[in-house]
Amino acid sequence: MKFNVRTRGDQASNILTQKIKNYLQEFKLDYHEDKPDIVISVGGDGTLLEAFHQYTHRLEETSFVGVHTGHLGFYADWQPDEVEKLVIHIAKTPFKIVEYPLLEVIIRYQGETKSKRFLALNESTVKSTEGSLVMDIEIKGDLFETFRGDGLCISTPSGSTAYNKALGGAILHPSLASIQLAEMASINNRVYRTVGSPLVLPQHHTCIMKPKYDADFQVSVDHLHLVQKQVKAIQYRVAEEKIRFARFRPFPFWKRVKESFIAE
Template sequence: MPDRRNLYFFHKRDEELQEKLDHLYDLARKYDFTVVKDYRNANIIVSIGGDGTFLQSVRKTGFRDDCLYAGISTTEHLSMYCDFYINDISKMAEAMANKQIEVRRYPTIEVTVDGESNFFCLNEFSIRSSIIRTFAMDVYIDDLHFETFRGDGMIVATPTGSTAYNKSVNGSVVDPLLPCMQVSEIASMNNNSYRTLGSSFILSGDRKLTLMVVPDGNEHPTMAMDNEALSIKHVRKIEVKLSDKIIKTVKLKDNSFWEKVKRTFL
């Protein structure tokens, strides 16, 4: 990373964390990195926390595809987006010095609500009923009416998001080298009036998914982009597609996506 020398640290304000942050700042300067206070001036954005903090760092800095993101865990456990321990400064230094770092590219999805509001997701977009009753949506793949869904909701996940909320509803774990998105149901009803596939399905990056909310008194569903909730009333149409934005993350050469999956779940 010889041409990327400006670092921005994204983290919560925490006095207990400050001493460890001081060591990180010293390490960065030792290896001729410049620590900047404005993320717009950075070409490496370092998240310090867990996966939730990493997702927030990407969202709060605008899903930049012109910089690298790195995750540092503040716990004793590495996660899907964190390749380093904050207490293991020596490993970070060794990785920098011996060029043991590679770049991993993660696809994102773009969500458009009622043709106006656009959002990006690194993990998943989810939509759920906001009241204690099911709701219905007409599901379109491109221009094909695929099914009419009634149930608690749906999840549209990226490949990296396939190990999160998507996996908890029995969705498949997808290799992030595949540019695609996965659609998973949450407690669907299947009867003579409503019929769904009953399993998750994967769409290629060239497809567009459209969800049309059936107006039956539940037009204010709860929607979430990664770990951030949206509050939009009278939702009618949601379009989801693979985005052109690719999030580049820093990884160790011996810490692939599938090594992370094995470490986390097996």
Template structure:
């Protein structure tokens, strides 16, 4: 790890048990000449302690920083796609870092612009879903081509790393994160003589632009899901999605590839 990266910020949801487990980790960090900072703006290594959900929140709430490394630590004995390390095994974590058994991996993110005004970044996925017991109608444009008109519960646009999340539950494909692309999947599409969709997920090159134009038919306030957080924005007209030039840089074990984690989690 680069010599200048010595300021650690710990992101987690405080509780008494976790606070106690973190004390020896704090001391270990200080013994190794790391500084623990109280403000994420002063950090160059951001450590998320919890699980994949906490990791996603840490990245979002610290602004998808490009000058930081993100590290995921599991607080429970459960599989995780973003968290390589366990809070119950400090020695293994330090040994891996000291013996150069870790590497920096760069995960692609997407940017979603709502109504040509507000832009959000997503590490896992962006979703547009109906808030009513009523289907939502969306015109789907790929670049300038009207590709299809969707009617159903909503659409998911997932990154490669996000392909194992919400996207996978809708039978979307699991995608290698080394591919610069994003995937579009349907939620309960309705196909008839008036509305016709592809009926399966599809993958777009990172050079493409996707536009979701929400038809204003009374269902004008869909939920926009950004990773594991939801935003209710009044009068959604369109959502434009692109693969961002930015990435999330994470510290991962060299012997724990993306496909190792997929196998361990699902097989």
């Protein structure tokens, strides 16, 4: 089995990363940055997001597992003092694959500029670089509403516990192949009217945002922040690809939610 270890970069994470690497090589596993079968993320959820984006081109071949070295990570199953146990599991026992839905983001441009495609594990946000964001929102090809406000957030089920939750969105179980659209401070008057509630779209529904005016936009895809010019439309839907997590022991989703937000 080929493996790679990604570190957050702080001293504690670096030491633990080297320990994991040494242990696995002692078990005759191959360290391979380009084509790993499993990627161990050491740090927090941000570290795992970076690892995910490094390997979006081989999601069918690569699985992920997280070790958290700070605050409890939502995607991290393992504590630093459990590293030896994790290494033995990786080296000696078959692991269960758990798949989570992803968000597909396609940005289309005016003129001859080629469209860009991204995948998000948590969410994508859209904001105007100046003033309010004004967008027509189409669902399944039909105009649903015209949004005016600070911005919009489109999240995956696993990402529904992040920015989406802070915006008042619902927490969705990752077994639901869906995306959620949440508003940031919408303006409602006689000209602009929105439903004023988060929307959950199933797998076969596509959401398209079309700018009402020519403007520059700040589009985020997880931790990536991109300034986009001459945007014609931004398309969102459930991606065909999924992220694969390596599970060596049960860690139910609702237990993660409880431990992240309400456990003492």
